[in-house]
Amino acid sequence: MRCLAVWIKFDSVSWGLAMLSLAIMLGLALGAIRVRGIRLGVSGVLFSCLLFGQFGAKIDPTILTFLRDFALIIFVYAIGLQVGPGFAASLRQEGLRLNLLSIAVIVLGALCTGLFVLFCHLPRYSASGLYTGAFTTTPGLAAGQEALLHKLEHNHPQQVGNATSLAGLAYTVTYPFGIVGPILAIVLLQKIFRIKPHDEHHALIARDLERRPPIEHLDFEVTQSLHTGRHLKDHPLLRSKGIILSRLWRNQTVSVPTGETEIRLGDVYRAIGTRQALDEVVSVLGRPAKEGVFDAASDIQRMELVVTRTRVLRRTLAELDLIRRYGVNVVRINRNGVELATKATLRLQFGDVVMVVGPMGGLKDVETELGNCPDILNRPQLVPIFLGIFLGILVGSIPIVIPGLHSTLRIGLAGGPMIAAILLAQFGNVGSVVWYMPVAANQLFRDFGLAVFLGCVGLQAGDHFYENVRQNHALVLVGWGLVITIVPVLIVGCIARLTLKINFLTLSGWVAGAMTSSPALLFANDLAPSDAPAIAYAAVAPLGMLMPILCAQLLVIYF
DSSP states (O other): OHHHHHHOOTTSHHHHHHHHHHHHHHHHHHHTOOBTTBOOGGGHHHHHHHHHHHTTOOOOHHHHHHHHHHHHHHHHHHHHHHHHHHHHHHTSTHHHHHHHHHHHHHHHHHHHHHHHHHHTTOOGGGHHHHHHHHTTOHHHHHHHHHHHHHHHTTTOGGGHHHHHHHHHHHHHHHHHHHHHHHHHHHHHHHHHTTOOHHHHHHHHHHHHHHHSOOEEEEEEEEOOGGGTTOBGGGOHHHHHTTOEEEEEEETTEEEOOOTTOBOOTTOEEEEEEEHHHHHHHHHHHEEEOOTTGGGSOOSEEEEEEEBOOGGGTTOBHHHHOHHHHHSOEEEEEEETTEEEOOOTTOBOOTTOEEEEEEEHHHHHHHHHHHBOOHHHHTSOOHHHHHHHHHHHHHHHHSEEOOTTOSSOEEOHHHHHHHHHHHHHHHHOEETTEEOOOOHHHHHHHHHHHHHHHHHHHHHHHHTTHHHHHHHTTHHHHHHHHHHHHHHHHHHHHHHHHHHSOOOHHHHHHHHHHHTTOHHHHHHHHTTSSOSHHHHHHHHHHHHHHHHHHHHHHHHHHHO
């Protein structure tokens, strides 16, 4: 035994890290268990580490704080890179409306928390933890604890430990119902309005077909002499309908038409556009061509290329001018699974999948110019990661002065790296430094950071957890936390359905995004075979992450 004690120092840093790793591993195993289609996922780590902390597993407080903060930075930075490319687009059209609704839920939840603390005589220091646990916002908890530290370290330094522990306790006991609450809200909304998810799915399909008709191709022959003699770029109908002409059959030869191509009788073009636009153009210029015109052997081919060369990033299609330089036409661009209209003003981004049509020699030249090295997408660059984290910490340290407040706010480690990542992902690159992270690497960063952060929080809150629960009326906090989770989102959700007529599948994804609840998103995805919940979640998740960070600090300042 004496040799064992020498070999393993149970109070050492290495032993503490071993216990943390073991607790995280068991928590992940717990989170993988499904109960009626619902699982905790990475959130299971919080409960396993809570149990380990109760039974005496400890890490040096300084090291535990460092691990918690570093893991939080990795987690929120990866989230920022994930949502950054689509963040600006999410604020347009319906995304703006959904974000305003999510802000209403988040602010209403903070107001409810403050009123409960004031009038129900709940522990003051539990306000931020109660709120962030009800909204399952891990960065919000970190921001609230950081605000408590700044508020008390000068005037009441002896209360810092108790205050942050109480906030962590409130977060821990309300977190489980914060996971279940959004799912319960979705079920209640479905029951209240007697909604059939599959009917909502069919309604979405009909709406999307009306808003964004599918892109098709059609071969047609020019038979109307009225339109001959004009250059393609000068024809008003082709310009107004957004039609792309990818191939031309003339004099038994296939070529790629350009804006300078003159329209002649007997020309056969392959046109790409919506069905309505194609039918209108064909009816004006001529008639559909017989099938197989372009099937004959020809040098004109099509190719899918991935944009990986930095020198073409943020350049428009008009600036690249591939049709004039190489005789190659860009017919489609796919960005993160979304088909984009090939407008002359469209700017290329790293990872775009571009479909081009032209002679094989020109395609090879375009391939060289765009890069087309998919392997690069699977190799994350370390320089932009650490540079982004550095900038994020600087952003989080900037004091925010709000009129009427005696204290300043800071976005802190919970929000600074996320905002920096969103902005950098929007910007794209600086020279050869590209803010792009492969999907698999991003998922690994997020899950690792969240698992370690929740593990540290669980160990901190787990120290004498049972005694703290008894002394601080934790069951009362659980009840109020459930009210804070369900009531605001239910009120705003009913208003959104009644007045704005938002589709239920979109609404269910909005609930998950506003509450930053991944289990709720998994539940919403299983309601019908539609990506509407995921799209709505992605549209509101960034603000759903950022707003509680500010609200948690305001709760600390006021209450």
